[in-house]
Amino acid sequence: MTEEKKNSRKKIQATDKMNALMSDYFYDLDAAAKSSSRKVAWCTSVGPAELLRALGFAVHFPENHAAMLGATRTSTDLIPEANAIGYSPDICSYLTADIGAYLKGFTPLAKAYPGIESVPRPDVLVYNTNQCRDVQDWFSWYSKELGVPAIGITSPKNVNVVTEAHISDVANQIEALIPTLEEISGTKLDMERLKEVVSLSRECTELWKKVLETATASPAPLSFFDGTIHMGPAVVLRGTREAVEYYKVLLAELEQRIAERVGAVDGETVRIYWEGMPVWGRLRQHSELFSSLKATVIASTYCSSWIFPAFDGDDPIRSMAKAYLELFIVRSDEYKGGYIKEMLEKFHIDGIIYHDAKTCPYNSNNRYGMPQRLEAETGIPSLVISGDLNDLRCVSDEQTKTNIEAFIEQLEEGK
Amino acid sequence: MSQPVFVGLDLGASRVKVAVVDLQGQLLGHAVKKTGTDFTVTGAACLDASLEMAGATRSDIVKAVSTGYGRANVSFITQESRTEIGCLAKGCHHFFPGAITIIDIGGQDNKIIKLNAAGNRSSFKMNRKCAAGTGAFLEEMSLRLDIPLEEMNGLARQSENMIKLGSYCTVFSATEVLESIRNGKQVSDIVKGIFYSVIKRVLEMDSLTDRVVMTGGVVANNPYIVEMTEKMIERKVLLPEYPQLAGAIGAALYAMDPKKEIDVVPHTADPVA
Numbered sequence: 001m002t003e004e005k006k007n008s009r010k011k012i013q014a015t016d017k018m019n020a021l022m023s024d025y026f027y028d029l030d031a032a033a034k035s036s037s038r039k040v041a042w043c044t045s046v047g048p049a050e051l052l053r054a055l056g057f058a059v060h061f062p063e064n065h066a067a068m069l070g071a072t073r074t075s076t077d078l079i080p081e082a083n084a085i086g087y088s089p090d091i092c093s094y095l096t097a098d099i100g101a102y103l104k105g106f107t108p109l110a111k112a113y114p115g116i117e118s119v120p121r122p123d124v125l126v127y128n129t130n131q132c133r134d135v136q137d138w139f140s141w142y143s144k145e146l147g148v149p150a151i152g153i154t155s156p157k158n159v160n161v162v163t164e165a166h167i168s169d170v171a172n173q174i175e176a177l178i179p180t181l182e183e184i185s186g187t188k189l190d191m192e193r194l195k196e197v198v199s200l201s202r203e204c205t206e207l208w209k210k211v212l213e214t215a216t217a218s219p220a221p222l223s224f225f226d227g228t229i230h231m232g233p234a235v236v237l238r239g240t241r242e243a244v245e246y247y248k249v250l251l252a253e254l255e256q257r258i259a260e261r262v263g264a265v266d267g268e269t270v271r272i273y274w275e276g277m278p279v280w281g282r283l284r285q286h287s288e289l290f291s292s293l294k295a296t297v298i299a300s301t302y303c304s305s306w307i308f309p310a311f312d313g314d315d316p317i318r319s320m321a322k323a324y325l326e327l328f329i330v331r332s333d334e335y336k337g338g339y340i341k342e343m344l345e346k347f348h349i350d351g352i353i354y355h356d357a358k359t360c361p362y363n364s365n366n367r368y369g370m371p372q373r374l375e376a377e378t379g380i381p382s383l384v385i386s387g388d389l390n391d392l393r394c395v396s397d398e399q400t401k402t403n404i405e406a407f408i409e410q411l412e413e414g415k
Numbered sequence: 416m417s418q419p420v421f422v423g424l425d426l427g428a429s430r431v432k433v434a435v436v437d438l439q440g441q442l443l444g445h446a447v448k449k450t451g452t453d454f455t456v457t458g459a460a461c462l463d464a465s466l467e468m469a470g471a472t473r474s475d476i477v478k479a480v481s482t483g484y485g486r487a488n489v490s491f492i493t494q495e496s497r498t499e500i501g502c503l504a505k506g507c508h509h510f511f512p513g514a515i516t517i518i519d520i521g522g523q524d525n526k527i528i529k530l531n532a533a534g535n536r537s538s539f540k541m542n543r544k545c546a547a548g549t550g551a552f553l554e555e556m557s558l559r560l561d562i563p564l565e566e567m568n569g570l571a572r573q574s575e576n577m578i579k580l581g582s583y584c585t586v587f588s589a590t591e592v593l594e595s596i597r598n599g600k601q602v603s604d605i606v607k608g609i610f611y612s613v614i615k616r617v618l619e620m621d622s623l624t625d626r627v628v629m630t631g632g633v634v635a636n637n638p639y640i641v642e643m644t645e646k647m648i649e650r651k652v653l654l655p656e657y658p659q660l661a662g663a664i665g666a667a668l669y670a671m672d673p674k675k676e677i678d679v680v681p682h683t684a685d686p687v688a
Contacts (some may be wrong), residue, residue, distance in 0.1 A: 375538075386543045398484055399524070403541055406500035410536040 002394055010264055012226055014250045019248055022232050026113050032058030033120030039185050040120045042142070044135045045235055046305075046327050047128040048153065048174055050077040053239045055133040055185040056192035058232055060120050061236050062138065063131075063361055065109075066094035069101055070280025070390035072108045079391055087141075092134035092388035093291065093359040098143060124184045127152035130330045151180055155325065155352055161380065162325045172320035191316070197239040198320060199313030206331040207247035208234045209307045213296045214254040216347055219263025221254045223296050224274045224288035226264060228302035234306040263296065270295040270411050276355030277302060277363045277389040282397070289401060293408045299347040301328055301340065302363070336365055337374060344380055351411045353404070354384045358394040381414070420469060420478045422492070423666025424462065425456045425499065426485030429522020429550055430632055432665035433461040435469040436477065440509065440671065444469030445660050447632075454485030462492060469594035478670040482662055484523075497669050499662050500528055500539050507628045508534035508653045516624045518617055518644075519661070520633035522550040527621040540621045547583045548616025550633045556609050559589050560602065567606050568637040583616055587638030614644050628653045634658035 041057035043049050045064070052059050059413040069075040075093065076239035078100030083089050085103070087096050101107060101117075109116045120128070125148060136152065143150035153173040156166055178189055214221050222230070224403040237243035255264075272290070275298045279286060290297055305328050309310060312319035324330075328339060344352065353364035354376070362368065385403050388394035418437060425432040428452060435444040446464035451457050458481075466472060479493035486496035497505075499521075507517045508530055517528040525542040546552050557564045578595050580588045588609075595605050613633065627650065634641050635658040645652050655661050 118458075381538065384540075399541060402498055402500070402524075406498040406536075406539060408537070409498055409501045413535050 006181070010262065010266075012222065012230065012250070012253060014246070014253050015229070017249055018230060018232060018246060021237070021242055022240075025111055025236055028144050029058050029060055029120045030109075030113070030116045037263045039123040041181075042122040042139065044131055044139075044152075046130055046324055047126050048177065048320060048324075050175065050194065050197045050239045050311075051174060051181065051189075052126060054197045055189055056187050057124075057181075057185060058120065059236070060122065062098050062119075063094055063118055063135075064232070064236050065101075066098040066108070066390060068108045069097040069291065069295070070094075071283060073281040073392065074101075074106065074108060075281065075390040076392040078104055078106065079393075089391065089393075091359060092138070093388055094137040095134050096359075097390045098138065102142075102145075102260050108270060108347070117369070122146065122148050124148055124181065125150040125152075125225065126181075128155060128324055129153065130155035130324050130327050132360075149184070150181065151177055153177070153324070155330055157326060157330060158332045160335055162322060166325050167318055167321045170325055171318045174317050174321060181275045182189050194316045195313040198311050198316040199238045200241060200244055201308065201323075202311035204234055204238055204240075204243045204247060205245060205306065205308045205311060207251055210295075211251050211254060211306075212299065212303055212307070213346075214251070214258060218271075218348065219261065219265070219268040220271070220296050220298045220347075221257035221262060221264060223264040223287065223290070224278075224297065224300045224303060225283055225290075225297065227300065228278045228283060231303050231306055238306075238308070242299055249391060265291040265294065265296045267294045268296045269415075270408055271350050272297045273340070273344055273347065273349045273352040274300040274302070274355065275352055276363055277357045277360055279355065279387045279392075279395060280389055281392050281394065282387075282400075285397070286400075288321070289404060293405065295356045295408050295411075296347065297353070298341055301343070301365075305329065316395075320324060333365075333368055333370060337377075340365075340370075340374060341378060344374075344378055349380060350415075351407060351408070352380060352382045354382060356384050356386050358388045359391055360389055363389075381410060417471055417475045419468075420471045420475050421667045421670040422462065422465075422476050422479035423480060423502065423661040423663040423668070423670060424481045424483075424486075424489055424493065425448065425484060425502065425660075425666060426459055426481060426483040426486050426488060427499070427522055427632075427662075428456055428524070429554075430460045430659070431457045431483075432660050432663040433458070433465040433487070434660050434667045435465045435471060436664065436667045436671065438671070439663050440581050440668055442657075442660075442664065443471070445657065445663070447659055450465070454488035455491070458485065458489040459491070462489075480670040482666045484521075491517040493589040494671075499524075500526060500536070500541075502665030502669065503630060504528050504530055504534070504665065505668050506661040506663075507630065507655065509624065509664065509668055510544070510661075511628055511653050513626065513652070514624060515626045515628050517661075518618060518623075518627060518629045519547065520613065520629070520631040520640075522554075522632060525549055525617050525620065527617070527623075529621075529624060538621075542616070542620065545583075546585050549590070549614050550631070552585050552588070552613060552616075553591065553609065553633060553637075555585055556592060556606075559592060560596075560605070562602070562606070565636065567609075568639045570603045571607040571610045571637075571643075572639050573603040576601070577611060578604045578608040580608050580612045583612075588612060610643055612641050614640060614647055618647065623648060625650070626653060627648075628655070630655060630658045630661040632659045
């Protein structure tokens with residue numbers, strides 16, 4: 001295998017439109033934080049964003065901000081700031097990077113969007129522990145620091161089958177948030193508006209699913225690395241008309257690529273599934289490494305986690321509860337194994353790569369024998385790479401490169 | 416009399432290894448040198464030493480393939496590289512056809528590679544981002560104990576009451592070693608405990624199949640580690656004649672692979688010759 005091969009990745013034309021959309025979103029958030037009339041809520045990525053939007057809050061997602069710190073490779077310098085005040089290097093590096101950024105008075109938003117000086121100051125912090133316990137600790141720190149309430153939903157973990165009892169529990173918790181949120185927003189919840197927002201979230205999610213499923217085509221018109229960028233609106237603008245319109249444009253472009261047999265990578269020979277978080281600070285390097293090896297990372301659990309088939313405008317609160325509970329990360333290993341197997345089949349996968357993220361046990365699904373079990377059941381080879389989502393001190397580039405190259409060699413030899 | 420030769424260069428983190436083989440894949444020449452700070456310089460020196468041993472010159476090279484961390488640093492002689500995992504697999508399958516598990520203990524990495532009966536890789540594992548169980552761990556302990564690396568094998572063999580180290584962190588293990596020294600333990604027992612620790616760290620990486628092959632500089636220089644491993648896994652370990660050269664030989668075999676198009680390497684000016 002030659003060391004330096006020409007990079008053959010293809011730019012998605014809709015990217016410019018997405019960048020404009022994200023820009024509008026951040027400027028709107030900034031304007032809300034600077035106004036006396038609009039309120040800002042911080043929300044975990046699969047928290048009750050629909051409820052917050054229906055109440056008129058501008059919604060900021062600290063996980064999105066933390067991913068930006070990772071992608072801009074600033075997080076590794078910021079994490080030690082949080083370590084020094086007692087937040088271990090072994091816990092979520094989203095949390096430590098974001099708190100570290102606050103302590104240093106830094107945000108990548110300031111460089112990307114002139115006029116924005118800081119992340120929008122919150123009026124309320126709303127979490128859902130379906131992601132992990134760390135989000136609650138994260139918001140609790142800001143609550144004390146900024147003197148704003150942190151409220152949220154405590155979700156069950158390791159759910160095998162989502163039952164009516166689970167849904168009722170979470171739906172009750174969502175309803176219990178409403179009086180506090182109404183008081184902070186100064187707005188009475190309009191159920192019709194909530195239905196509309198939930199319907200838009202459903203529409204967004206269906207389009208996002210179709211976008212990701214274009215990669216079932218061969219060659220795949222988009223890669224996991226494209227997905228990590230283009231999922232932005234699905235994360236921060238869920239429940240808005242703008243997100244829906246954007247994914248219509250993106251989907252049309254990808255369908256055009258399929259019609260013209262244009263792949264995300266030239267000469268795709270190997271199709272990979274990525275299980276776990278991206279290494280945000282190495283997106284470009286990893287993308288180029290795979291494309292130089294004529295391999296496409298076709299699909300991932302991570303990007304697919306923003307598909308919520310349960311959203312139903314006719315039953316907004318219970319369907320929100322169900323959607324938040326059906327999230328992959330909340331589920332048992334038995335469920336996760338079945339889900340990944342379906343994905344391997346659907347996307348015609350040759351090999352699976354598990355990213356063992358040092359600071360994110362919840363998204364590292366290699367630690368309880370999953371690779372060995374799935375390999376035995378499917379015959380599809382697997383590789384585990386060590387790394388992290390944000391803390392580049394936990395990343396060994398040479399080891400990653402050797403592992404991935406050797407894995408692609410193995411898959412090619414096996415064909 | 417000169418003849419066409421194929422060359423494999425394994426530019427590892429700790430040592431550079433070069434193997435020269437003939438058209439039948441027979442080893443004609445080889446060399447091993449400390450990597451130092453310049454892969455290119457050491458690679459060139461190793462190449463020339465192994466060619467001299469083979470009675471060949473650079474103009475006799477039909478094709479060369481590189482591997483190891485410095486595989487991109489020898490473009491003066493080769494434009495093709497393979498991973499060390501692929502080369503170890505190729506080299507070991509050459510010596511031991513059939514299904515095998517390869518345990519490679521290198522200067523910085525450990526690898527467990529499983530091959531099926533046809534010699535294709537079915538899986539591989541590398542150590543995590545930790546030097547425990549690698550040659551780097553032995554080098555660290557050699558420094559701490561002020562014992563030359565080459566004396567460790569003999570010392571371990573003299574042990575009558577091995578001291579087991581509990582930690583799998585190199586730094587914590589060093590602390591344990593110091594504690595043993597303070598407590599007046601025999602150096603030979605400590606060294607055997609260090610060897611035991613290396614083997615344990617490797618064995619916890621993956622399960623083994625019936626036939627096990629060991630390679631790498633650590634086992635080449637410390638045959639007692641192989642004997643200890645045999646006792647621990649309760650089976651005979653297969654060892655190539657030159658365990659440290661397995662990757663370089665694999666690279667040379669890739670160079671002569673008839674499935675691959677053979678490019679005669681243009682012998683551009685060697686920047687360091």
